Amino acid sequence: MKSVTQQLRLPLLERNKVELYVKREDLLFPELSGNKYRKLKYNLERAADRGYKTLLTFGGAFSNHIHATAAAGKLFGFKTIGLIRGEELAGKPLNPTLQAACDNGMQLVFLSREAYRQKTDPAFLEKIKSDYKNPYILPEGGTNEAAIAGCSEIISSEDYQYHYICCSVGTGGTLAGLASAAAPNQTVLGFPALKAEGLSKELSGFIPSNNWALADNYHFGGYGKINRELIDFINRFYKETGIALDPVYTGKLFYGILEEVGVGGFKAGSKILAIHSGGLQGIDGMNLKLRKKNLPLLQV
Known part of the structure; x- marks a missing residue:
């Protein structure tokens, strides 16, 4: 495009x-916020080809990537889960970014900052896969090999x-x-x-x-x-x-x-x-x- x-x-x-x-x-x-479309393009293809039904990713309260992943999930038929930095946000009114993600069907899970820092730890990711029934995991910001190819x-x-x-x-x-x-x-x-x-x-x-x-x-x-x-x-x-x-x-x-x-x-x-x-x-x-x-x- x-x-x-x-x-x-x-x-x-x-x-x-x-x-x-x-x-x-x-x-x-x-x-999908411009470059977020590029980052998601081949990741969505890969997830679909491998039979994944759920996308799970990480981000802060104002994350463009969280917003875009939720919108892409709704558009292409994936369930989406967002692990959000800041457990203090749980139970509070959602800001416009998180509200839009929620409106697009994303399940929001608020993590403590300590837990969030483990987002690249292999053992933590294995637990995430087990807890959320083997989702397709996108890294914070969406950057991986497939995203670079898209960009x-x-x-x-x-x-x-x-x-x-x-x-x-x-x-x-x-x-x-x-x-x-x-x-x-x-x-x-x-x-x-x-x-x-x-x-x-x-x-x-x-x-x-x-x-x-x-x-x-x-x-x-x-x-x-x-x-x-x-x-x-x-x-x-x-x-x-x-x-x-x-x-x-x-x-x-x-x-x-x-x-x-x-x-x-x-x-x-x-x-x-x-x-x-x-x-x-x-x-x-x-x-x-x-x-x-x-x-x-x-x-x-």
Whole structure:
């Protein structure tokens, strides 16, 4: 499935003689959150081919992956179970992300943070398989070999004209897929949404190529962290371009790209392709948090 690409025309880009294009993955299956559709595509095929009836996965309270897995389960006929970080959430009103997952039929199970940290432990996973009658287990964020294969299909030979391909980074599956599909003369530049020491080394473990790098100065303090500056940027970007950004991933991505343009991080004549990976479902939940903090709301 092919997404549309559009060029942004902003004074900053014109002054620095840089061209910036956006691949609108967010417009593909909006409920599956752009790159989450890519990550789930081959996993769903594998689960169906092997006769699984249930998908089980992990995520936080505002997880795009939880939201997308629940929507995919409803769409393709799988039962879904979400193991959610934070036992203190049990019995409390659901935020918009978890409510949507529940509405799509997902069984939500709230784990203590201690238990949640065992999500990759083989013994813990074996117990999960036993407790939930052998579900098809998707890792947190959805990143595995099948997901990387799906994300490699985001770009095609038509995109080899760009010098840089930029994307948000969470678990790294999208970055890995793009790096595997990029042309030899291209650089894939990832903008982490979280503050994580050693992330580059961790990603090197499953991205064997050397055609990628991280721009790790634009995480705004960590995963899900946001301040007035980022809010103002997202609102201004929407007003100027008509493109909505989410506060966890793509807001930080485009903020970082334009900051790098402004300081000369991309030389004149550069052509950049930015991957809009969706995630817009998280805006309603973030606005609830912003309202409690007396911060401006995201106007998208």
